[in-house]
Amino acid sequence: MHIPKIESKLIQEILSFLDPSPNHQVWLVGGFIRDILNNKNECFDIDLALSFNPFKAAREYARFTNSGLVILDDERHIVRIVRTLENGKTYTFDLSEFRAKDIDGDLKARDFTFNAISAPLFGEHINNLKNNAIDLYDPLNGEKALKEKLIEPCSNNLFIDDPLRIMRSFRFSALYKAKLSDDLIELIKSSKESLRNVSGERIRDELFKILSVSQSFNWIKLLDETGILSILFPELAVCHGVSQNDWHHLDVFDHSILSLEKLERLLSLMPPYPWWQEFLDYLSEEISSSRNYKQLLKFGILLHDIGKIPCKSIDNDTGKISFHRHEVEGAKMIKDICERFRLSSKELSFLQNLIKNHMRPGIIIQQGISDKRLFRFYSECGRDGLGICLISLADRFSALGGNVTDEDLTVFSAGIYQIMNEFYLQKQKLKIKPLLNGNEIMKILNLNPGPVIKDLLIKIEEAQFVGEISTKEEAVSFIKNLSAVKC
Numbered sequence: 001m002h003i004p005k006i007e008s009k010l011i012q013e014i015l016s017f018l019d020p021s022p023n024h025q026v027w028l029v030g031g032f033i034r035d036i037l038n039n040k041n042e043c044f045d046i047d048l049a050l051s052f053n054p055f056k057a058a059r060e061y062a063r064f065t066n067s068g069l070v071i072l073d074d075e076r077h078i079v080r081i082v083r084t085l086e087n088g089k090t091y092t093f094d095l096s097e098f099r100a101k102d103i104d105g106d107l108k109a110r111d112f113t114f115n116a117i118s119a120p121l122f123g124e125h126i127n128n129l130k131n132n133a134i135d136l137y138d139p140l141n142g143e144k145a146l147k148e149k150l151i152e153p154c155s156n157n158l159f160i161d162d163p164l165r166i167m168r169s170f171r172f173s174a175l176y177k178a179k180l181s182d183d184l185i186e187l188i189k190s191s192k193e194s195l196r197n198v199s200g201e202r203i204r205d206e207l208f209k210i211l212s213v214s215q216s217f218n219w220i221k222l223l224d225e226t227g228i229l230s231i232l233f234p235e236l237a238v239c240h241g242v243s244q245n246d247w248h249h250l251d252v253f254d255h256s257i258l259s260l261e262k263l264e265r266l267l268s269l270m271p272p273y274p275w276w277q278e279f280l281d282y283l284s285e286e287i288s289s290s291r292n293y294k295q296l297l298k299f300g301i302l303l304h305d306i307g308k309i310p311c312k313s314i315d316n317d318t319g320k321i322s323f324h325r326h327e328v329e330g331a332k333m334i335k336d337i338c339e340r341f342r343l344s345s346k347e348l349s350f351l352q353n354l355i356k357n358h359m360r361p362g363i364i365i366q367q368g369i370s371d372k373r374l375f376r377f378y379s380e381c382g383r384d385g386l387g388i389c390l391i392s393l394a395d396r397f398s399a400l401g402g403n404v405t406d407e408d409l410t411v412f413s414a415g416i417y418q419i420m421n422e423f424y425l426q427k428q429k430l431k432i433k434p435l436l437n438g439n440e441i442m443k444i445l446n447l448n449p450g451p452v453i454k455d456l457l458i459k460i461e462e463a464q465f466v467g468e469i470s471t472k473e474e475a476v477s478f479i480k481n482l483s484a485v486k487c
Contacts, residue, residue, distance in 0.1 A: 001119070001134055003036055007043060008132040010083065010091055011121065015129075017061040018054065020122035025051040027103055028119040028134060030094075030110075037117070037146055038176070047094045049106050049118070053077045054095035104139060111165045112172065112184075113142035113152045149178040153187060163194035166228065167206035174210045174219045188226050195231050203232065204341040211295045214268060217261040220302065224257075235306045235333060242309060245321045247401040252308050255398050256301075263301050263394035267294070271417065275424040279386055288344040296347055297387045300354040301394060303337065306330050307355070331356035353384045354391055361392040365415035371466045374422045379458055389420045432464055435475035444476060456482065 003011075011028065020026040030047035048054075055071070058079045062069040068082035077097035084090045099109040107116040119125070119134035128134060136143065145152050151172055158165050166188055173180055180188070195203070210219050223229040230237035239252035248255055267283075270276060283294035307330030308323040315322070331352040338348040360381075364373050378385050393416040397409065436444075438453045447453065456479055463469045469478050 001033070001036065001136055002132055003134060004042060005132050006085075006089075007032075007046065007091075008129055011046065012126075012129050013065075014048075014061050014081075014093060015121055015126065017057045017064070018048075018050070019057070020126070022123050023051075024122070025103065026121045027106075027137075028121055029107070029117075030115055033117045033119060033134075033136070034114050034142075034146060037143060044090065045092050045094070047096075048121070049096055049098055049103065051098055051102075053097055054079055058093075058095055103137070107140060108155050109157075109161065110154050111158050111162075111168060112145075113140040113154055114146040115142065116140045116154050117142040117146075149176060150181055151176075151178050151184055152181045153184050156183075156187060159187060159191040159194060163191065164198045164202050164206065166191060166195050167198075167203055170219050170223060170228070171206045171209045173222070174213045174216060180222075185226060188228070192227050192231060195228065199342075200340045201342040204343070207232065207341075208291050208295050208299075211298045215261075215264055216298060217257060217264060220260060221257060233303070233337070235309075235337065236303060238309055239306065242312065243321065244308075244323075245401070246403050247399050249400045249402075250398070252305050256303070256305055258398040259301050259304065259391075259394050260298060262397040263298065263390065266390055266394055273417065273421060275421070278424070279420070282383065282386070287350065288347050291347070293350070293387065296350055297354070297391065300334075300351050300387075301358075301391050303334060303351075304330065304355050304358050304391060304395065306333050327356050327359050350384060350387075353381060354388055357381055357385075357388045358391050358395060361389045361416055361419055362396065362412070364419060365412060369415060369418060372462060374419060375426070375462045375465050376458070377419070378423055378426060379462065383423070386420055386423055389416050392416060432461065434461065435464060435469065435472050436460055436479070441479060445479065 015026060018024075018026050027049045028046070029049045030045075032043045032046050035043045055077065058069060058081055061067070062081050065083055067084070070080045070082075072078040072080050072094070073096075076099075079095050081093040081095070082090060083093065098106040100106050103118060107118060110116045117136060117138045119136055121129070121134075125135050140152075140154055151169055169180060169184060169188065172178060210216050213219070220229065223232070224237075236253065236256065239256060242252040244250070244252060244255065250258060267280075283297065284292055286292050287296060305323075305326065307326035307328070311323045311326040311329050313322050313324065314320070334351050334355055335348060338351065343351075360377065364377060367373065381388055393413060396412050396416075434457070436457075438449075438457060441447065441453055441456050442449065459482065460469070460475050460478065463478055464475070469475050
């Protein structure tokens with residue numbers, strides 16, 4: 001198999017320090033070979049398995065090339081070298097001593113067969129590197145599985161060493177659009193409880209990689225079918241079978257999954273608005289630790305109705321089902337979930353904003369879209385309001401009870417895009433110079449510092465924005481009238 005020229009030279013470079021031989025074996029393994037076979041042009045992660053402790057040679061290589069070095073596992077002899085080239089590209093070498101007595105045992109101890117394809121880098125095999133080629137050694141038929149887009153376990157013990165591999169199987173399935181083998185599915189089902197012993201942040205990283213694909217709802221469904229979703233999100237799992245009112249045709253759980261599907265469908269469209277690409281660019285922005293707003297948006301819509309369970313009530317006379325203030329309860333419940341998955345405070349704030357306000361665009365449409373209502377919406381929700389709007393639309397498309405008509409959906413859709421469009425119209429307008437500041441308000445009304453001052457500032461800005469007031473004198477009269485009404 002041919003490999004990229006730069007990577008070939010780097011491998012030859014590190015081999016000169018490792019000094020491989022039949023009694024001092026070095027093997028190329030893992031994702032590098034998988035990705036090259038999958039027609040990837042560049043591979044920045046290079047894994048090497050060795051029959052000896054690599055620490056000494058790794059330190060010498062890192063020192064010679066001025067590279068970073070991190071001991072990943074002192075006991076199992078695993079070390080990482082981070083090598084940055086003059087062109088700014090960074091390559092990572094992970095060197096590890098065999099997990100067993102030989103390469104065959106090492107490969108069987110790996111997770112999936114397409115990650116257990118290897119290539120010897122010693123003896124006569126080194127000569128091939130000069131021609132940017134390697135000889136494949138594939139005792140577990142990983143190349144065949146890769147071509148067939150099938151994820152197969154290397155052994156029945158793959159989850160014993162690391163239960164996180166359960167999540168990795170779904171992640172690889174999502175990224176490569178590959179099918180889990182029947183044996184692997186059975187192993188997942190029988191080993192799922194071991195996932196409870198894995199840290200939340202490790203699970204989070206795999207989960208958000210699943211959410212990064214364009215149709216992640218398919219793998220969320222698979223997580224549910226295999227019993228994994230109930231371990232990750234017991235708050236969502238209890239939504240199974242919870243019936244809703246006449247506006248809905250599905251129970252709370254299936255409605256949540258369909259909402260995710262509809263959201264991903266909406267994100268794949270290109271509606272005729274000049275700001276749509278700017279909106280997509282915003283969703284691609286990183287919010288925390290390589291996670292972006294789009295992934296958080298999907299995470300949020302998946303959990304947007306978890307507050308319905310504790311809020312469900314049934315009228316004794318009419319039998320009517322309601323979920324009063326479920327959005328407020330859901331915003332409270334998401335805090336525990338964020339703590340469980342070690343999400344940042346910024347991510348928590350974003351998710352709480354989404355869930356607490358996901359009904360609000362619909363209410364604005366129902367009451368009538370006005371400059372004042374839109375100004376208040378964006379002054380309170382900020383740019384998050386755009387994501388809230390799209391969640392609201394996906395939520396509406398997923399509620400197709402007997403009372404819902406195609407005309408209803410068309411009108412609602414137009415209203416949502418009108419609200420989103422208003423954000424960009426407001427953005428184009430110059431920032432209005434405040435007519436009053438907080439100190440002036442406290443002095444005029446004889447008030448102490450507190451939340452009421454902020455609320456009054458927002459009301460003044462809102463009235464100024466829609467043209468109700470335009471001078472300082474009018475602003476003073478405005479807040480005095482507000483104060484009089486409250487009294």
